[in-house]
Amino acid sequence: xxxxxxxxxxxxxxxxxxxxxxxxxxxxxxxxxxxxxxxxxxxxxxxxxxxxxxxxxxxxxxxxxxxxxxxxxxxxxxxxxxxxxxxxxxxxxxxxxxxxxxxxxxxxxxxxxxxxxxxxxxxxxxxxxxxxxxxxxxxxxxxxxxxxxxxxxxxxxxx
Numbered sequence: 319x320x321x322x323x324x325x326x327x328x329x330x331x332x333x334x335x336x337x338x339x340x341x342x343x344x345x346x347x348x349x350x351x352x353x354x355x356x357x358x359x360x361x362x363x364x365x366x367x368x369x370x371x372x373x374x375x376x377x378x379x380x381x382x383x384x385x386x387x388x389x390x391x392x393x394x395x396x397x398x399x400x401x402x403x404x405x406x407x408x409x410x411x412x413x414x415x416x417x418x419x420x421x422x423x424x425x426x427x428x429x430x431x432x433x434x435x436x437x438x439x440x441x442x443x444x445x446x447x448x449x450x451x452x453x454x455x456x457x458x459x460x461x462x463x464x465x466x467x468x469x470x471x472x473x474x475x476x477x
Contacts, residue, residue, distance in 0.1 A: 359372060421459065
């Protein structure tokens, strides 16, 4: 539990750029398997070092962020990790699938479906949707982002 918490908070804080407290509240505390432990989990972020630690009782885990490597669990003291490569890749590995502007849904049915996905009206079961991108034959046909997120926000997610 503490390792997952440290990694999730590291990604949310240093990759996505979210506030560590908001990340805990949105991504860790409601997570199945962790929601019962959340009241006992503690965490702190050392932004200047790129380190997040989480603990429960005497069990403590730390995760460190490094450019081009992302977040890694630490075993021992924080280390001066070198980036995986000295400079960013200059060529895209995939073809462009959309332009720079957000693509609005073309059909009313798709617009309504996306409205429903972002509907957080049930406080007992909030969805916490941050982004939805719809692809059709290799092209984005619709996309929407929650407040504070946009096409350039890296998001830790699963599909």
